[in-house]
Amino acid sequence: MNDFRYQAPTRYIFGRGKEEETGNEVAAIGCKKVMIVYGGQSAVKSGLIDRVKVSLDECEIKYVTLSGIKPNPTDDRVYEGIEVARNESIDGILAVGGGSVIDTAKAIAAGTVYDGDFWDFYAGKAVIRNALPVGVVLTIPAAGSEGSGNSVITKIDGLHKISLRTDFWLRPKFAILNPELTFTLPPFQTASGIADMMAHIMERYFSPTPDVEVTDRICEGILKAIIEEAPKVMANPEDYEARANIMWAGTMAHNGICGCGRVEDWVSHFMEHEISAVYGVTHGAGLATVYPAFLKFMAEHAPSKPAQFARRVFDVDIQDDKSAALEGISHLKDFFRSLGLPLTFAELGVENPDIDLLVKKLHENKGEIIGGYYRLSAADTAVIYSYAL
Numbered sequence: 001m002n003d004f005r006y007q008a009p010t011r012y013i014f015g016r017g018k019e020e021e022t023g024n025e026v027a028a029i030g031c032k033k034v035m036i037v038y039g040g041q042s043a044v045k046s047g048l049i050d051r052v053k054v055s056l057d058e059c060e061i062k063y064v065t066l067s068g069i070k071p072n073p074t075d076d077r078v079y080e081g082i083e084v085a086r087n088e089s090i091d092g093i094l095a096v097g098g099g100s101v102i103d104t105a106k107a108i109a110a111g112t113v114y115d116g117d118f119w120d121f122y123a124g125k126a127v128i129r130n131a132l133p134v135g136v137v138l139t140i141p142a143a144g145s146e147g148s149g150n151s152v153i154t155k156i157d158g159l160h161k162i163s164l165r166t167d168f169w170l171r172p173k174f175a176i177l178n179p180e181l182t183f184t185l186p187p188f189q190t191a192s193g194i195a196d197m198m199a200h201i202m203e204r205y206f207s208p209t210p211d212v213e214v215t216d217r218i219c220e221g222i223l224k225a226i227i228e229e230a231p232k233v234m235a236n237p238e239d240y241e242a243r244a245n246i247m248w249a250g251t252m253a254h255n256g257i258c259g260c261g262r263v264e265d266w267v268s269h270f271m272e273h274e275i276s277a278v279y280g281v282t283h284g285a286g287l288a289t290v291y292p293a294f295l296k297f298m299a300e301h302a303p304s305k306p307a308q309f310a311r312r313v314f315d316v317d318i319q320d321d322k323s324a325a326l327e328g329i330s331h332l333k334d335f336f337r338s339l340g341l342p343l344t345f346a347e348l349g350v351e352n353p354d355i356d357l358l359v360k361k362l363h364e365n366k367g368e369i370i371g372g373y374y375r376l377s378a379a380d381t382a383v384i385y386s387y388a389l
Contacts, residue, residue: 001212001261007167008255010147011174014248016240018176019137022052022094023059025174029133031092033062035085037105038096039069043139048181052096052137064088066108072276072283073100073107075155078118081108085132092133095172099143099152099196099283102136106151106170109134122153122162128169136175141182141247142193142284144200144254146175154277160365161277163269177251179243187234191339192284193250194230198223199287200253203269206298206305206373209262219258220312222249227313227335234339265372268294270365271381274358279350288341289348292333293387299325302374345388355385 013021026034036052043049049065056063066081085093085108095105109132111118120126136146145151149166164170182190205219226249232242252258271294272286298306299322307321310328318324333343342348359382362370369375376384 001215002209002263004261005167006256006260008147008171008257009168010172010255012147012177012251013174014177014244016178016180018178019048019051019181020055022135022137022176023055023057023061025176026056026061026092026094026135027059029092029135029173031061031133031135033064033088033090034092034094034135035081035088035090035105035108036063036065036094036096037069037081037101037108038065038067039098039101040067042184043096046181046184048137048139049096052094063094064090069097069101069104071100072154072161072280073104073152075107075119075153077104078107078111078153081105082111082118085112090132092135094135094137096137096139098138098140098193099145102134102138102143102145102172103151103153105134105136106131106145107153108132110170119155122155122164128166131169134170134172136172137181138175138177138247139181140185140189140193141250142196144197144250146172146177147251147255150254152273159277159361161273162365163273175251177247179240179247182243182247183238185237187237188282188285188340190233190237191230191341192282192288194226194233194246194284194339195288195291195336195341196284197246197250197253198226199268199284199291201258202291202309203266204259204262204264205309206265207262208373212260212262215258215260215262216308216312220309222252222258223313225249230335230339263372267371267373267376267381270362270370271358271384274362274365275348275350275353278358278361279348279353281348281350285342285348288336289343289345289388290384292329292336292343293384295325295329295332296387297380297384298374299329305373343388353385353389355382358385
């Protein structure tokens with residue numbers, strides 16, 4: 001096990017109707033005027049935005065809004081939000097939505113108090129030393145951004161989709177999680193969220209670091225719980241207990257606990273970011289396509305951890321590591337398929353992917369050699385992309 005530092009300062013408020021406590025939570029972090037950032041009209045039509053506003057009004061907290069944040073969020077909306085935040089003297093950001101909304105809110109929070117271009121943080125030209133506080137009312141369990149210091153934004157010029165990771169500054173001060181808010185999610189969105197949270201765990205699980213038994217078992221336990229609860233959610237979208245378990249799993253998957261004491265990987269996320277940047281696909285669906293391809297490559301080149309994954313998560317009883325790993329991949333694909341997720345580029349809606357372009361952009365953004373579990377060249381990542389054809 002490696003030495004590590006772990007801090008998870010987010011306060012979680014979990015349960016039915018907890019969005020009505022938003023005002024109290026905003027007041028508790030000392031904010032007087034916030035920007036409410038949210039996505040489409042579903043949050044308005046459901047009455048959620050009105051309930052949040054009422055809660056803020058009751059606590060005498062002023063607010064402005066920034067709506068219309070779309071999946072795979074882009075830098076133009078961040079620039080817009082920063083301008084509004086500065087002009088309105090905003091002292092906090094309240095994200096009401098899923099990962100795209102929260103990631104945008106975080107970028108605004110960092111950019112508002114920075115003299116330069118917020119993109120400097122994502123491009124690696126600057127390090128965040130300050131940010132406005134961020135609070136969250138979660139509506140989509142998937143990205144885990146409600147409990148992490150991470151944010152992913154796409155720069156429209158060049159279609160560069162870059163993830164930013166911070167230990168402290170961008171972690172939300174609070175996150176309100178009401179499983180009832182997820183009852184009306186479309187099945188495909190629910191399924192894509194499940195793939196996303198599983199990938200967050202696996203990116204940490206597939207590691208070359210030995211002797212991390214406790215962290216491994218945490219990862220395996222959450223994965224097994226997701227696999228057990230997911231069919232219940234798909235069969236009955238209003239199963240509160242199943243929704244609650246899936247929602248909490250999404251948060252646990254990405255709040256850092258699954259990565260303690262180990263080197264992490266993240267190649268599959270990096271590879272999917274290029275797909276969704278170029279082709280605009282749903283992130284979780286893209287991960288369902290990439291991850292089995294990644295594991296197939298690893299079964300051929302570094303099968304020990306994929307074999308452990310197969311044995312402990314899917315109860316595969318095969319001694320040979322490569323054979324066990326391949327059987328585990330088959331189980332994972334069957335699970336994704338049962339949720340209605342794509343497993344190939346064509347099923348993802350990308351009939352003729354430009355693999356050369358994807359590889360070129362991937363290594364331009366992330367370096368000549370990438371990966372924590374197994375070091376991958378451009379030739380290697382091209383093979384992985386080809387396995388998803």
